[in-house]
Each structure stands twice: as C-alpha cells, then as structure tokens.
Amino acid sequence: MSARAEVRPFGETRFRVPLPSDRFIxxxxxxxxxxxxxxxxxxxxxxxxxxxxxxxxxxxxxxxxxxxxxxxxxxxxxxxxxxxxxxxxxxxxxxxxxxxxxxxxxxxxxxxxxxxxxxxxxxxxxxxxxxxxxxxxxxxxxxxxxxxxxxxxxxxxxxxxxxxxxxxxxxxxxxxxxxxxxxxxxxxFTRAESQELLEDSGISLTAPALDQLLDTTGGWAAALRLAALTLRIADDPSEAIDRFGGLSFLVSEYLWDEVFNLLPPEYSEFLLKTSVAGRLCAPLAVALTDEPRADEMLRTLAREQLLAHEVEGTGWYRTHSLLTGVLRARLKASRPELKEELQRKAALWFEENGAWVEALSHAVSSGDWDFAGRMAMRSGAVPLFTTDRQPYVEAMARVPAAATVDHPELAVAHAVAAYCRGDRSAVEALLARADLSALPERRRDLATITIESLRTAQAHRHGDALVMREAATRADELLAGITAAEAPGWAAYSGFSHALRGVAELWAGRPDVAAQLLAQAVESYPAGPFNPYGAVYYGGLLALAQAGSGRLALARGTAEEALGVARTHGRSRSYESQWAWLALAITLLYAGDTDGAAAARSHCTEAGGEAINPFVAATLQILTARQALGTGDLAGARRGAAVVRAAVAKRPGMLTPMALLTSLRVDLALAEGDTGAAAAALAEYDASPIGRGEAPAPRPDAVSNCRARFFLATGRPERVRGAVAHLLDVVGAEAVQAWLSVAAAEDRLRHDSLAIEAMGRALDLAESEGAELFLLRQSRQLAAALRRHRDVVGSHLPLVDRALAIAEGATPPPGRRALVPLTERERAVLYYLPTMGSNAEIAAALSVSENTVKQHLKSIYRKLTVNSRREAVRVARDAGLLDGLTRTNPN
CATH class of the missing domain: 3.40.50.300 (P-loop containing nucleotide triphosphate hydrolases)
Structure with a gap:
C-alpha cells in the first residue's frame, strides 16, 4: 500500500470539510x-x-x-x-x-x-x-x-x-x-459547465450531442459524471448518448451495464465489495477486499468521481448513495452469501476500531442473527453506559422480534434497547425469554455480564440497593475473566463493572468501598471532545461516596470539580449532574452554609427532573428535613420525615436512606422531648434487615451516632462511648459527631481530662472536614465542655466562640466562609493578588503564560464566588487563605 496520511478516527470526519477531487469542476x-x-x-x-x-x-x-x-x-x-x-x-x-x-x-x-x-x-x-x-x-x-x-x-x-x-x-x-x-x-450544470466537465474527461461533443445529453440528464451532476465514464471510451459518443435513456434508466441497468462493466475488473469487484459501507478508508477497504492497493484504488476512484469525495485530512471517503444503492442491490441479488460475509467483515473491523454501534449495525445488516447476537454481547451493548443511545436503539429496531426466540443473545440485546427507551416491563419480559443454557460457556458469560449490568442499572433507576449490589458483583466477577479478544467493547469499558459496584456499595451503605471503586471509574471513562458524561456522572457519585464516608472537604472539592466540567459543557442542569449537586448540598449544609445548601438542593431537583433517581430524591428530602430541624421548624422536619418514610416503605432496598431516616427521626423526637418516639425509631431500625444482619450495615453508621445522642438524652452517658467506639478511629463527619457525644458523656461522668481530649479531637475534625454544623447544632448540650476547652486548651477559638454564643442564646460572631479548596497553583496566583500586579507580571513571576494566569483567576473567582480581584482578596483574607503571608511576594 502506498504511503498515506494516518486515518483519523471515524467520528472526526463529521467535523471536516469534504475535499473535492482533482477533477472537480x-x-x-x-x-x-x-x-x-x-x-x-x-x-x-x-x-x-x-x-x-x-x-x-x-x-x-x-x-x-x-x-x-x-x-x-x-x-x-x-x-x-x-x-x-x-x-x-x-x-x-x-x-x-x-x-x-x-x-x-x-x-x-x-x-x-x-x-x-x-x-x-x-x-x-x-x-x-x-x-x-x-x-x-x-x-x-x-x-x-x-x-x-x-x-x-x-x-x-x-x-x-x-x-x-x-x-x-x-x-x-x-x-x-x-x-x-x-x-x-x-x-x-449549465451548458458551459457541462462542456468543461466533459472536456476535463477528454470528451468532445458536437453541440447537438451536448444538448441531447443535457436534456437527458437535466444537468444532474451524478448523471453527467457517469455518462462521462462511458463516453470517454465509447467508439461513437453520439450513439452512447442515445443509449443513455434518462434518470430512471440510469439508476437501474445503465449503471451496471454501461459503467461498471467498462471498468477494469479489479475496480468493479472492489466497488462491489466495499459497497456495504457508507464510508470508506484504506484499512477498512483492505479488510473487505483483501486488496493491498486499496489506498491507491480509493484515490483513483475518488478522482474519477466514483466515490463522492474525501473528507479533508481524515483518510475517509464518502460514497455516492446512488452508486451504493445499485451496487448493494446487485450484490444481494447475485451473491447473497458474499454480502453476508462482507457485512460480517465490516462489523469485525468497526468493532476492532472501537465503533461499537457501527459494528452492531453491520452485524444486523448481515442478516446472520447468531452473529448479530454475539456482536451485541461482545461490544454492541456498551451504549448502556453512555448518553448516546439512540443509534443503538435504531440498530436493534431492525432486528425482528421473532429472531429473539431462537437467539437468546438478541433477546438480551433487545432488553438493553428497551432500557434505553425507559420501557421497564419490556426489559423484564425480554430477560425472562432469554434462556442462555444452550450457549457455549464464554458466550453465556458475556450475555450474563450484559444481563447483570442491565439488572444493576434497572435497580439503580428504581431504588433497590440489594439487587444492585448482587448484580454488580456478579458482573464484575465474570468480567474479570474476559479478555479483550473475546469482548473488545467490554474490555474498553471494563472500569464500568467497578462503577456499577461502586454505585451499589454507595446506596447499600458502604461509601468508603464505593469511593475506591468510583475513583477507578472516573479515571477509566473513555474521554473525548465535549464528552463530559463520565467526569460529571461518576465524579458526582464519587463526591457523594466521599461525603457519605464523612470526608466532607474532599467531597466538596470533587463535587465542584465535576460541576465545573458540567458548567463548561452546558450540562450543570443535566440528568448526570444530580449526584454532584446532592454531594455539594450535603457538604454545604454540614459546613453551616444553609443558603448554599438550599440552592444546591434546588439545582439537584432541577437536574433530576421527572426522572430523578429515587435514592437522590429520598436523600434530598432528608436534607431538607434536617435543615428544618436545625432552624427549629419541627413541623417541617416531621413532614419531610413522613415523605421519606413512605418512599422507603415502597422500596425496602434503599438501605442508606433508611439509616439516614432513622437518624433524622431519632433527632426529631429528641428535639420534641419524646424519648419514647426516639426509642421506637431505633427499635424499628433494629428489626429491619440491617438490624437483623440480613443486609450489610451502613458504615460509617449514622444510626450509631443518633443512638449515642439517645443515650445522652435518656441519662445513660456510660453507654455512649461503646455505642460509637467503631467511629472514633475514622476520619470524617461521623467521627466528629461521635467525639462530640463522647465529650458530652465524659463531661457528665465528671471525667474532665477525657472530656477535654474528646472535644479537642472533635474540633480538629470539624474544622478540617468542614463539619462545623454538628458542633453548632449540639452547642447547648456541650456548653460546659466547650468552656473547659476554651479555658484549658485555647485552640479553635473562633469556632468555640460561635458555638458558645449559640449555647448562651446570643448572636454568634460570623465564621469564616466555607470555600471550595484551591489547587496549589491557584493559591500561588492568589498570593500575588494583593500586589495588584498585572496578569503579565504574575505570569512572569510564576514562569507561566499570561493565558494560564487568566484561567487560574477564573477558577479562583468561581471558587470564592466573587467577580473581581478586589473581592477575591477580601474574601481570601476573611477566610484565612492569606494568613501568615508576611510579604507580598510568596517566593
């Protein structure tokens, strides 16, 4: 094959201007x-x-x-x-x-x-x-x-x-x-343009013959080009024009008898075999024809206008729909076995090159339903994990329902299409029909991976953490033994089995495990231009897992990063952004920013829309009720708890919301002074599948913390440390609550040194994790321990003073704003802002480009929620970001 520019990915051809051939008029x-x-x-x-x-x-x-x-x-x-x-x-x-x-x-x-x-x-x-x-x-x-x-x-x-x-x-x-x-x-084409076209092909016609050709073709470009191919080698052009019988005749026998039969045999065969593809590149043509000169032949055919044109700089050629239609019809009528074989070759080539749905489309066009089923299970079903599902749905629509009876893999493939359409009943009916027992082992494994992935996605959509966890674990175990040769599509998306498990573990109450799995999903999601889905969707889920495990500061940064990508691509109110908004709402609420938390909840609701995930909807309602409880709106908190209780009753697999609801109900009952209702909520939880050990206990465990608060409220401080002992060695928001309860318990037991130690641990964690709300919310119960800490230890004074002000009924002094963490380079730029030096001067000092400084400034302004340099300096000083900066130049 002659030297040629590298063929660009198939999708890039859509954004390139078509390149006319050398003989273009x-x-x-x-x-x-x-x-x-x-x-x-x-x-x-x-x-x-x-x-x-x-x-x-x-x-x-x-x-x-x-x-x-x-x-x-x-x-x-x-x-x-x-x-x-x-x-x-x-x-x-x-x-x-x-x-x-x-x-x-x-x-x-x-x-x-x-x-x-x-x-x-x-x-x-x-x-x-x-x-x-x-x-x-x-x-x-x-x-x-x-x-x-x-x-x-x-x-x-x-x-x-x-x-x-x-x-x-x-x-x-x-x-x-x-x-x-x-x-x-x-x-x-005008008369003059037609004459130029013919002369370019070495054809000279008399005026009457040219007029006759124009009258016959109507100046249609494709017809003139095809006529020129015949006239160039005709002994008598006028006689050839007489045989050129008009457009309807041209579309049928003329193309074959008067054009393709006049080409060298290898070119006719080349065109016939490559007609199965709507676009061609040299490697694909080689795969279809075994012709080593495919690159040269493509260029020759493009020059002769038998291919429409090359898409500039890509190595891809578009084909004439007219020629392709005639060639495909001829291929199907005269050599149906070859047509089927070529469609299979095209499918395998596109699969090897990562065009999964294009591969499936060719497999379907082959009419070989066994092959189409294998292709769907090997690679075609991966759109389940993307937003671009319509081409898959359309490809499967060409597979008759009757084919699913004898080909269970196609039943599974149809079930994926039904999921993409949102047809839950069709998914269940198709999966029930898919009897995989007669399939060879490896094909059965691939079909099972697809089924379990589909079951996980269905359970996620409908709020069943137990089914999610079971199905996702099964899919992940099976996929671990599958090679890229056996399933190229699944190999490329192998990280999604971890993602599925991560989502399942998150809602089953194991956010620490979920965070590890989801971090892998964020890293492994296939990137592409303007393809923010993975970063937004899995980034938001990762932030939610981090928040669930109590790492609020880390979660907030991850959520903001995901939402930053979403904003850049106009997706901050799209379905996949709801997870990041929920994570942000959690971190803002527990940082004490109730207004910001309410706004984030509103954005989350808007992003989810009518299709909001049931886990998200329940957690949002719990957060709203928590905020109402914190402001003394007990009636509002009761209403929210009732809504969540009804939702959990309908979906017993919502394990994490069940634990959060229990914690809310206990704290609400204690706020109302009803210890009997608090005890009933705990007893109900203990009788649930989690309490009976039939389902995994969420960890960190919000119920253990509310149980500790219940012991304090009912005069049993000696039981507090034992209730939260498993939370004292972790890092995060749950540990803050645990140490606060221990501090209050030890204070009541007159264990002063232990109370001081516990309060110190709680304050350290509260500030580092941005979990100040826990301290402020319990300040009245902790007043004595707080005063002792202030007098004896003397650390964290702004936070301690605010908590004591609340405990004493006074207006608390303003606290530092809870801000999104800045990167190291952003902090370096921030340090130069008080100098009021120009962007160019800052760039020179940091040895970066001025444009880089501008990009960092935009990010700093967004994270500090300001619009100018002066505001950024003020907010940064208030937040302590410039503390200890003794000179204007940080270097």
Missing part, C-alpha cells in the same frame, strides 16, 4: 450565489442525492468569500436528539476555531445566545454549515433549530444542506428577505 456561479446569500442569516441548499450540493458548498468554503470561519458538521441520525446535536455543534466549532470557545460559559441547555458569544470570539462572524439536515427529521433537534432560526443570533450565518426543505417555519424571515435559496435548478 469549480463553479464560480454557485460560489457567487452563496457569497451573495451571506448577507442573510440563513441559506438553504436543497436537492436530491447526486446534485453536487455538498461539494458545491465545500468548494465555496475555500474558493468563495465566507464572511468568517466555517464550522462544518455532517449530521447523522444520532444528531436528531437536541442534546447530541448541541454537542456536535460545539465540536464542529472546536475543530476549526477552538479559541472561540475559550472563556465562554456553556449554558445548562442549548442556548442561541451562546452562538452569538462564540461568533464574537471567532472574529465577529461565524458560518455554521449543517450537511445532511434531513437526518434531523422527526427528532427534537429540528424543533430547537427551528426556534433558533426564527430569531437567528447576530453574527452567525447558517447554511443548511439537505435533500429537501427542512420542516422549519421560516415565513417571517422569508418575508423579511433573510433567507437565501440554492435550489436544484441552481445546482444543475
């Missing part, structure tokens, strides 16, 4: 039309396949005069979803003008105003070319695009290339003269 007339229409915000370029519309627009991007950078997006069916379409648009912009997205705050949902900001960053005007707009038909993206086009953002020019007029209402813009049209009549 430049048509200044079309470029002039497009230049003229650029005075309008919207240009429609419409015509059926083969009219040359895509290449005409592509040629204009280089030969015409676009008013600004051109971002090109070749659409596919996956873009019919507005969320995927929005990501694709941003990716197209990033591919050509990455600087246009720098410093731009991506909104939570697709926002036309952002396009205006991007256009300004791109130099004032940005051209967005959307090719194959017909692919959006019937989806939510076309509805959003219609809204955008009704009031086009200033500075943006839209060029819509489609086989038909898109279903968008543009009447107002048309009446205002703001829509330009390039129609079939404009795209048709």
């Amino acid at each position: 430049h048509r200044p007339r079309i470029a002039g039309l497009l230049d003229e229409h650029m005075a309008r915000p919207v240009t429609l370029v419409t015509g059926p396949a083969g009219t040359g519309k895509t290449l005409a627009v592509a040629d204009w991007t280089t030969e015409g005069n676009p008013p600004g950078p051109v971002a090109w997006l070749s659409l596919d069916r996956g873009d019919a979803s507005v969320s995927r379409f929005w990501v694709s648009v941003l990716s197209a912009v990033a591919a050509v003008v990455p600087a246009a997205l720098k410093g731009v705050q991506i909104p939570d949902s697709p926002d036309p105003s952002l396009l205006h900001a991007i256009a300004i960053n791109a130099g004032g005007t940005l051209v967005l070319v959307f090719d194959d707009v017909q692919e959006l038909d019937g989806g939510t993206a076309i509805e959003w695009l219609e809204q955008v086009l009704r009031w086009p953002p200033e500075g943006v020019r839209f060029v819509l290339v489609s086989r038909h007029d898109p279903p968008v209402a543009l009447q107002r813009l048309r009446l205002e003269g703001k829509v330009g049209d390039v129609r079939v009549a404009d795209l048709a």
Whole structure:
C-alpha cells in the first residue's frame, strides 16, 4: 500500500470539510450565489442525492468569500436528539476555531445566545454549515433549530444542506428577505459547465450531442459524471448518448451495464465489495477486499468521481448513495452469501476500531442473527453506559422480534434497547425469554455480564440497593475473566463493572468501598471532545461516596470539580449532574452554609427532573428535613420525615436512606422531648434487615451516632462511648459527631481530662472536614465542655466562640466562609493578588503564560464566588487563605 496520511478516527470526519477531487469542476456561479446569500442569516441548499450540493458548498468554503470561519458538521441520525446535536455543534466549532470557545460559559441547555458569544470570539462572524439536515427529521433537534432560526443570533450565518426543505417555519424571515435559496435548478450544470466537465474527461461533443445529453440528464451532476465514464471510451459518443435513456434508466441497468462493466475488473469487484459501507478508508477497504492497493484504488476512484469525495485530512471517503444503492442491490441479488460475509467483515473491523454501534449495525445488516447476537454481547451493548443511545436503539429496531426466540443473545440485546427507551416491563419480559443454557460457556458469560449490568442499572433507576449490589458483583466477577479478544467493547469499558459496584456499595451503605471503586471509574471513562458524561456522572457519585464516608472537604472539592466540567459543557442542569449537586448540598449544609445548601438542593431537583433517581430524591428530602430541624421548624422536619418514610416503605432496598431516616427521626423526637418516639425509631431500625444482619450495615453508621445522642438524652452517658467506639478511629463527619457525644458523656461522668481530649479531637475534625454544623447544632448540650476547652486548651477559638454564643442564646460572631479548596497553583496566583500586579507580571513571576494566569483567576473567582480581584482578596483574607503571608511576594 502506498504511503498515506494516518486515518483519523471515524467520528472526526463529521467535523471536516469534504475535499473535492482533482477533477472537480469549480463553479464560480454557485460560489457567487452563496457569497451573495451571506448577507442573510440563513441559506438553504436543497436537492436530491447526486446534485453536487455538498461539494458545491465545500468548494465555496475555500474558493468563495465566507464572511468568517466555517464550522462544518455532517449530521447523522444520532444528531436528531437536541442534546447530541448541541454537542456536535460545539465540536464542529472546536475543530476549526477552538479559541472561540475559550472563556465562554456553556449554558445548562442549548442556548442561541451562546452562538452569538462564540461568533464574537471567532472574529465577529461565524458560518455554521449543517450537511445532511434531513437526518434531523422527526427528532427534537429540528424543533430547537427551528426556534433558533426564527430569531437567528447576530453574527452567525447558517447554511443548511439537505435533500429537501427542512420542516422549519421560516415565513417571517422569508418575508423579511433573510433567507437565501440554492435550489436544484441552481445546482444543475449549465451548458458551459457541462462542456468543461466533459472536456476535463477528454470528451468532445458536437453541440447537438451536448444538448441531447443535457436534456437527458437535466444537468444532474451524478448523471453527467457517469455518462462521462462511458463516453470517454465509447467508439461513437453520439450513439452512447442515445443509449443513455434518462434518470430512471440510469439508476437501474445503465449503471451496471454501461459503467461498471467498462471498468477494469479489479475496480468493479472492489466497488462491489466495499459497497456495504457508507464510508470508506484504506484499512477498512483492505479488510473487505483483501486488496493491498486499496489506498491507491480509493484515490483513483475518488478522482474519477466514483466515490463522492474525501473528507479533508481524515483518510475517509464518502460514497455516492446512488452508486451504493445499485451496487448493494446487485450484490444481494447475485451473491447473497458474499454480502453476508462482507457485512460480517465490516462489523469485525468497526468493532476492532472501537465503533461499537457501527459494528452492531453491520452485524444486523448481515442478516446472520447468531452473529448479530454475539456482536451485541461482545461490544454492541456498551451504549448502556453512555448518553448516546439512540443509534443503538435504531440498530436493534431492525432486528425482528421473532429472531429473539431462537437467539437468546438478541433477546438480551433487545432488553438493553428497551432500557434505553425507559420501557421497564419490556426489559423484564425480554430477560425472562432469554434462556442462555444452550450457549457455549464464554458466550453465556458475556450475555450474563450484559444481563447483570442491565439488572444493576434497572435497580439503580428504581431504588433497590440489594439487587444492585448482587448484580454488580456478579458482573464484575465474570468480567474479570474476559479478555479483550473475546469482548473488545467490554474490555474498553471494563472500569464500568467497578462503577456499577461502586454505585451499589454507595446506596447499600458502604461509601468508603464505593469511593475506591468510583475513583477507578472516573479515571477509566473513555474521554473525548465535549464528552463530559463520565467526569460529571461518576465524579458526582464519587463526591457523594466521599461525603457519605464523612470526608466532607474532599467531597466538596470533587463535587465542584465535576460541576465545573458540567458548567463548561452546558450540562450543570443535566440528568448526570444530580449526584454532584446532592454531594455539594450535603457538604454545604454540614459546613453551616444553609443558603448554599438550599440552592444546591434546588439545582439537584432541577437536574433530576421527572426522572430523578429515587435514592437522590429520598436523600434530598432528608436534607431538607434536617435543615428544618436545625432552624427549629419541627413541623417541617416531621413532614419531610413522613415523605421519606413512605418512599422507603415502597422500596425496602434503599438501605442508606433508611439509616439516614432513622437518624433524622431519632433527632426529631429528641428535639420534641419524646424519648419514647426516639426509642421506637431505633427499635424499628433494629428489626429491619440491617438490624437483623440480613443486609450489610451502613458504615460509617449514622444510626450509631443518633443512638449515642439517645443515650445522652435518656441519662445513660456510660453507654455512649461503646455505642460509637467503631467511629472514633475514622476520619470524617461521623467521627466528629461521635467525639462530640463522647465529650458530652465524659463531661457528665465528671471525667474532665477525657472530656477535654474528646472535644479537642472533635474540633480538629470539624474544622478540617468542614463539619462545623454538628458542633453548632449540639452547642447547648456541650456548653460546659466547650468552656473547659476554651479555658484549658485555647485552640479553635473562633469556632468555640460561635458555638458558645449559640449555647448562651446570643448572636454568634460570623465564621469564616466555607470555600471550595484551591489547587496549589491557584493559591500561588492568589498570593500575588494583593500586589495588584498585572496578569503579565504574575505570569512572569510564576514562569507561566499570561493565558494560564487568566484561567487560574477564573477558577479562583468561581471558587470564592466573587467577580473581581478586589473581592477575591477580601474574601481570601476573611477566610484565612492569606494568613501568615508576611510579604507580598510568596517566593
């Protein structure tokens, strides 16, 4: 194979301008039309396949005069979803003008105003070319695009290339003269352009023959190209034109008899075998044809216009839909066994190259249902772990339901599609039908991995931690013995078995174990441009696990990091961000920032929407009730507890919410002075599967801490230390509560030295973990121990003074704001802010670029919730971040 540029990943071709061949006929007339229409915000370029519309627009991007950078997006069916379409648009912009997205705050949902900001960053005007707009038909993206086009953002020019007029209402813009049209009549080759095309192929026709050819083809670009192939080697061009019987004839026998049969045999066979793929690159062509000269042949065919064009700089070629249709029909009719074999080869090639759904689509097209089932289990089902599920659902829709009877793997694959559609009953029915007993062992293992992963996802969606834990553990054990050769897709997503287990352990009450597993998931999630799902979803879950294990400061930083990624990509109110918002709400509440906690809960509810996870919904309600309890709103706390109690009764597998609810009920009863109700709540918990040892006990255990508070309230301080002994050697919020209870108990037992020691440990942990609320909430019960600590030890005085003020009924002095931790480099930049030196001077002092300083400043302002350098210095001083800085230069 001749030397060639490296083939780029398949997905990157969508953001590249198609590259015309050397024999492309430049048509200044079309470029002039497009230049003229650029005075309008919207240009429609419409015509059926083969009219040359895509290449005409592509040629204009280089030969015409676009008013600004051109971002090109070749659409596919996956873009019919507005969320995927929005990501694709941003990716197209990033591919050509990455600087246009720098410093731009991506909104939570697709926002036309952002396009205006991007256009300004791109130099004032940005051209967005959307090719194959017909692919959006019937989806939510076309509805959003219609809204955008009704009031086009200033500075943006839209060029819509489609086989038909898109279903968008543009009447107002048309009446205002703001829509330009390039129609079939404009795209048709003129007499002069047709003559140039023929002469470029070495063909000279008489005027009557040329007129006859134009009349027959209607100036249709594809027809003229195909005619030229015949005329170039015809003995009598006029006679060949007579046989050229029009478009309907052209689409059928003419292509085969008059074009392909005139090609060298190896080229005809090459085209026939590669017709199973809609796009081609040299390695794929080699896999399909075993032709070592595939790269050279692709370039020759592109030059002769038998391939539509090369996508610039990628090594990929698009094919003519007209030619492909004829070739596929011929292949199916004359050599069906070969067609099936080629589809299998294509499936295996795409699987090997990481295009899992493309591989599944070819496997389905083969009609070999056994092979399609194997492919689905090996790799095709991995969209279960992504947001881009629609292409998988569409591929499986082409598999008849009858095929699932004899092919259990297809029943499982259909169940995955049903899960993606949100059809719970169909999932259960299909899995019940999937009898795997007759499958070979390794295939049975792969199908079982998919089933258990699906069961885990279903249990997560519906709130059953016990089923989650069981299914996720089973999937993880099976996947450990699977090699990449056996299941390339699962191998690439192997970290998700840990993630599934991590989520299960989190809601089963083992957040410490969950944190270890979820950290691996965050690291292993496949990254990609504008692909924030893993960082946001698993990062949020990791933050929640860290919060659950009491590491509140660490959890807050992790949650903010995940939400920072979400904000950058406009996903901070998307479904996957609910976990990070919940973690942030927990950390803010226990840091004493009740307003911030309430705002985070509101954002969490908005992100989850109607599909909010039941675990999240229950925990949110508990947090709301906790905040009400802290402000003395006992009625509000009771209402919240009742709502959660009803939810837990419906879902007995919600183990963590069950423990948190028990803690809330005990503390509420104690606040009301009803120790009998507190005892009843504890007895109910002790009779639950957790209390009976039938389910794993959550750890750290919130119930043990509330039990200790119950012992204090009922005059049994001697039992407190034993109740929380297992929490005294851990680090985190639960340990803060445990030591506070021990401090109060030892104080009542007149063990002064032990009380002082316990209070010191509690204060150390409360400040380091940002868990001050526990101390402030119990300050009245701890007043004596706090005074003794202040008088004897004298540490943590601001926190102690605030707690004593609350205990004595006075207004507490303001505490330092709870802030998101800064990175080491951000702290270095922060230290220079009081100098009021310029960004360039700070950059020079730190040996970094000025742009890096700007990025650090943006992050500092966001974390300190300020808008200026002066505010940042003030807040940093109040928070103690500049304490001990004796000179303006930290070096």
